[in-house]
Amino acid sequence: MLSVSRERLSDWCRRNLGAPVDEVLFEHAHLSMVTGVRLTDGNLVVVKTRPFAERLHGCFEVQKILHEREFPCPEPLVPPTPLDGLAATAERLVPSGALLAARAAAPVLFADALARLIADAPSVSEAPTLDPAPPWNGWDHGAPRTWPLADDLDVDLNETPGPRWLDATGERVRARLAATSLPDVIGHGDFESQNTRWEGNELLAVHDWDSAVSRPEAALAGQGERRVRCHRQTRRHPPHRRERTTPRRVRRSPRPPLERGGTRSGLGRRAVGPHVQREEGIRPDMDALRPCAQSGLPHS
Structure with missing residues (x-):
């Protein structure tokens, strides 16, 4: 678990922002x-x-x-700067706004x-590198096996038991995305409900700019659309609740251990239904997720 003492945080603020901390309003640790x-x-x-990565400079510049x-x-107020062996950034707090209400226009x-x-957003050539992309955007991770190194699990997802069709689908997704000739653009690799705040129909703020990436625009759009569609197909709730898109990181409770048949990082654990598991303790129906995950992919 990441931690920084209040004294060191206050001193960092004094040096980089011109004033020490008077009051801590909230605190949350995950990645x-x-x-x-x-x-x-x-x-x-x-x-x-968070731990330093060169791509954080690019993320700050994009924001x-x-x-x-x-x-x-x-x-953004302070670029990546050392704090207790970690890299710290600062931005102005946007205190208002709400998640976008579930309705047909959402x-x-x-x-x-x-x-x-x-x-x-700036062009790819205007910003410092955003590589490597986070694991859930990292189909080009370069490792010989299907699944990238997870950023929030101390396991090799390639060694985790699971349905064979999910591995096969992951391979087909990687091959198709790697073969695209579409140019990269800069966007947000985690453009989901929990990272946006609204006032009515007006977008007030997009958060979590550590998730800035350079990917083909179709991949950025498809990532968010696929999550919403899979989520709606697999929820077992009355119609008025199916319209709500549950974000991936609304709740920061400890993650359940992967079980046999559980979903995986990237296409699986990130993209098709982990919020169902964490929000309500329901494991995704893998048979229901299969056609959703495989739709639109050519068979090898």
Whole structure:
């Protein structure tokens, strides 16, 4: 578990933001530690700490350019800077907004927001590297086996028992994406409900810019669409609840261990229904997920 002492955090804020911490507003740790603070000068700031990676400089620059172009995202304040052996960044806290309410117009609003983001983002040549992509976007991870190294599990997913069709589908997905001639664009690799805040139909802020990636636009759009469609096909709830898209990281409770037949990283664990497992303790119906995962893919 990542941790930074309050004293060191306050000192970091004093040195990089001009004022120490007056009050900690919230704190959460998962792949990174996110701390909302009020400084003694009254400013509200979010400090994010995680292990250093070169791509964090590119993520910060993408967020900075998007903010300058008036795309709704928090104002970045401090680029990756050492803090207790980790890399810390700071951005201005956006305290208001809500998840987009479930209704018929929600998919169109999300699609318009993603299109706006990609249109406003810098070109690949304008930003520092965003490689390597996070595992759930990392079909080109370069390892000889199907599944990339998970960022949140201490297991080799290639050695985890599971349905053979899922491995076969993963291989076909990798082959198809690797063969594309579509150019990369800069976008958000985790463009889901929990990373957006809205006021009515107006997009207020997109969060989690550590997930900035350079991928083909079709892959960025397809990733979000596939999650929504698979989620709706596998939920066993009354119709009014099927319209709600449950985000991947709404709840930060400990993840259940992988079981035989459980889903995997990338196409499986990330893309088809892990939120069902974490939100309500329901394991995805793998037979129901199979046609969803394989639709539109050519057979080898």
